[in-house]
Amino acid sequence: xxxxxxxxxxxxxxxxxPAELEHSVTRARARAKHHRRLRWAGIPLxxxxxxxxxxxxxxxxxxxxxxxVAEVPALGPLSAALRWRGSVRxxxxxxxxxxxxxxxxxxxxxxxxxxxxxxxxxxxxxxxASCDQPxxxxxxVGLGGGLEDQxxxxxxxxxxxxxxxxxxxVVEFQDRLLADLSPLTITLAAVPDGTSAMDxxxxxxxxxxxxxxxxxPQQLTIGQWVELEGSRLWLDRVDIYPTSAQLYxxxxxxxxxxxxxxxxxxxxxxxxxxxxxxSMLGEIVNEGDNxxxxxxxxxxxxxxxxxxxxITGSSWSAKGDEDSNAVVVDLVSGxxxxxxxxxxYVGAEQVVTGxxxxxxxxxxxxxxxxxxxLPAQMSEQSPLxxxxxxxxxxxxxxxxxxxTMGYGLRQSDGSYPILVYVDCAYKxxxxxxxxxxxxxxxxxxxxxxxxx
Amino acid sequence: MxxxxxxDAAQAIKARLYRxxxxxxxxxxxxxxxxxxxxxxxxxxxxxxxxxxxxxTWLTRILINVCNDELRRRGRMAGLEELPETAAEQFDALxxxxxxxxxxxxxxxVIALRYFSGYTLAETAEILGLPPGTVSTRQRKALDLLRxxxxxxxx
Numbered sequence: 001x002x003x004x005x006x007x008x009x010x011x012x013x014x015x016x017x018p019a020e021l022e023h024s025v026t027r028a029r030a031r032a033k034h035h036r037r038l039r040w041a042g043i044p045l046x047x048x049x050x051x052x053x054x055x056x057x058x059x060x061x062x063x064x065x066x067x068x069v070a071e072v073p074a075l076g077p078l079s080a081a082l083r084w085r086g087s088v089r090x091x092x093x094x095x096x097x098x099x100x101x102x103x104x105x106x107x108x109x110x111x112x113x114x115x116x117x118x119x120x121x122x123x124x125x126x127x128x129a130s131c132d133q134p135x136x137x138x139x140x141v142g143l144g145g146g147l148e149d150q151x152x153x154x155x156x157x158x159x160x161x162x163x164x165x166x167x168x169x170v171v172e173f174q175d176r177l178l179a180d181l182s183p184l185t186i187t188l189a190a191v192p193d194g195t196s197a198m199d200x201x202x203x204x205x206x207x208x209x210x211x212x213x214x215x216x217p218q219q220l221t222i223g224q225w226v227e228l229e230g231s232r233l234w235l236d237r238v239d240i241y242p243t244s245a246q247l248y249x250x251x252x253x254x255x256x257x258x259x260x261x262x263x264x265x266x267x268x269x270x271x272x273x274x275x276x277x278x279s280m281l282g283e284i285v286n287e288g289d290n291x292x293x294x295x296x297x298x299x300x301x302x303x304x305x306x307x308x309x310x311i312t313g314s315s316w317s318a319k320g321d322e323d324s325n326a327v328v329v330d331l332v333s334g335x336x337x338x339x340x341x342x343x344x345y346v347g348a349e350q351v352v353t354g355x356x357x358x359x360x361x362x363x364x365x366x367x368x369x370x371x372x373x374l375p376a377q378m379s380e381q382s383p384l385x386x387x388x389x390x391x392x393x394x395x396x397x398x399x400x401x402x403x404t405m406g407y408g409l410r411q412s413d414g415s416y417p418i419l420v421y422v423d424c425a426y427k428x429x430x431x432x433x434x435x436x437x438x439x440x441x442x443x444x445x446x447x448x449x450x451x452x
Numbered sequence: 453m454x455x456x457x458x459x460d461a462a463q464a465i466k467a468r469l470y471r472x473x474x475x476x477x478x479x480x481x482x483x484x485x486x487x488x489x490x491x492x493x494x495x496x497x498x499x500x501x502x503x504x505x506x507x508x509t510w511l512t513r514i515l516i517n518v519c520n521d522e523l524r525r526r527g528r529m530a531g532l533e534e535l536p537e538t539a540a541e542q543f544d545a546l547x548x549x550x551x552x553x554x555x556x557x558x559x560x561x562v563i564a565l566r567y568f569s570g571y572t573l574a575e576t577a578e579i580l581g582l583p584p585g586t587v588s589t590r591q592r593k594a595l596d597l598l599r600x601x602x603x604x605x606x607x
Contacts, residue, residue, distance in 0.1 A: 003548060003598065003599050003600050004600070004601070004602075006547065006548035006549075007548060007567075007600060007602070010548055010549050010552075010568075011567075011568060013549075014471045014474065014475075014568055015467075017466075017467045017470050018470075018480055018484060020481075020484045021466055021467065021470050021484055021487065024462075024466050024484065024487050024488050024491055025459055025462050025463050025466065025491055027488055027492075028462070028488055028491035028492035028494070028495050029455075029459065029495060199479070199480055199481045286455060288454070288455075288456055389496075390496055391496050391497050399497045401493065401496050401497075
């Protein structure tokens with residue numbers, strides 16, 4: 001083969017792209033949305049500890065969960081994963097689990113499809129897998145079959161491995177509802193320890209014919225405008241599924257500001273609250289044409305039929321070109337311009353945020369702002385820290401991602417310190433941040449709207 | 453550019469991005485990671501893209517930066533070492549793919565973009581932030597080392 005033939009062969013070879021590339025955009029999109037959830041270092045650990053405690057108590061005292069575990073034994077080890085999936089866990093607690101228990105062995109990999117927790121909007125697939133080769137871990141590298149739409153596209157998905165061979169695949173559908181799960185196709189790879197699953201060719205495809213019961217939504221029409229911070233928001237409807245729920249809203253195109261976030265929850269007649277519970281694509285999914293979908297904890301299993309929607313705050317972003325949302329921080333003079341009324345600039349300082357390979361300290365520049373009009377209680381779902389977009393522009397006009405953004409402890413005057421970390425290498429005199437929200441108010445008289 | 457436009461545009465060029473990253477980094481998994489990272493970084497800043505016509509060169513430029521970061525991160529880690537421009541005989545003895553992967557980085561980028569990702573000379577210059585004349589010189593040098601005679605039609 002001469003060089004030219006080699007060239008043609010190489011071009012042909014490179015035309016083939018790996019399956020992992022198929023979901024690059026979905027992964028990046030989900031990651032970009034989740035980027036908004038970054039928290040100040042101390043917060044997530046405390047939150048995780050609290051969640052773990054709550055889960056431990058729930059497993060110990062909840063007879064319904066214990067009953068579900070008894071019916072589907074694989075739920076036991078997988079419950080560690082389920083604690084992070086509020087509504088899925090709720091569904092499992094209420095016995096909304098379809099046990100399968102079918103095993104197949106392909107290319108030395110044995111997979112048991114343990115159970116499904118599925119409806120038309122979200123599917124959770126629990127399975128156990130092992131291989132006959134030591135020093136390898138079985139990982140999921142592909143999904144297909146009934147999960148694909150006509151163009152071969154699979155909605156946002158995540159795979160949670162709990163160790164000891166158990167895994168949970170969670171798939172969410174944004175633009176369509178799942179009509180039929182069968183045939184369910186899952187590709188697994190026996191990955192040598194310490195190597196990448198993507199490079200592993202020891203793969204096996206499993207196809208299961210499953211008769212999954214896919215529950216459709218309970219749709220509750222709201223159909224009314226509300227006015228928040230001088231802008232109008234159309235509350236269209238609520239969709240409730242066993243494993244998730246969504247509030248559909250539309251902002252008025254004549255508003256002076258774009259809709260940016262809603263502080264809300266649903267409440268049943270017994271006072272149980274169902275608050276925001278982000279989808280894989282974020283707390284709010286922008287569907288275009290001023291339409292937004294807000295995911296929240298499902299009240300499907302609510303013990304009382306009455307439901308009211310409580311709106312306690314909102315945030316907005318002024319319309320106009322991007323420069324209208326720009327905040328220019330002058331690190332030399334210690335001033336900032338372009339700030340909205342409820343936000344003030346406190347100052348900047350170099351702080352140690354890590355250790356370099358050579359053992360020396362790594363620094364970041366921490367900018368501190370103070371925000372007013374935020375709710376008294378911060379929660380994992382609060383949109384509070386995301387006052388800025390996760391990007392700053394340096395003095396040369398180059399954009400860079402912001403390393404971390406978060407908030408400090410509530411001050412005695414009710415304000416919160418908002419902390420923005422930019423990379424250690426930043427040496428310029430000025431930098432520009434972009435506001436994600438230009439107006440917010442989480443201190444309003446709650447709007448209570450009966451919806452069922 | 454709105455989010456859906458960004459998604460559609462990124463979908464359309466992700467295979468092209470992958471080919472560029474694969475030749476640049478020499479590993480399929482690293483290339484997928486680099487494409488993921490580039491598309492992710494693009495997500496963070498697509499709203500600032502004032503000229504959507506330059507979308508593919510813009511995102512490819514992000515990808516090249518990601519690849520350069522990855523190569524810097526690898527540092528002295530084992531892998532295919534670049535050969536100097538003076539090692540013509542060694543290049544000649546290598547299979548083409550390995551020869552491309554062992555080109556000096558600045559030449560490899562030009563070859564990957566021009567002949568495996570289908571960018572024009574002007575686009576390649578835009579992506580790499582170089583004058584077109586420099587790209588042309590590097591292209592000629594790289595083709596000489598690879599013992600390849602390619603016409604413009606083979607771009």
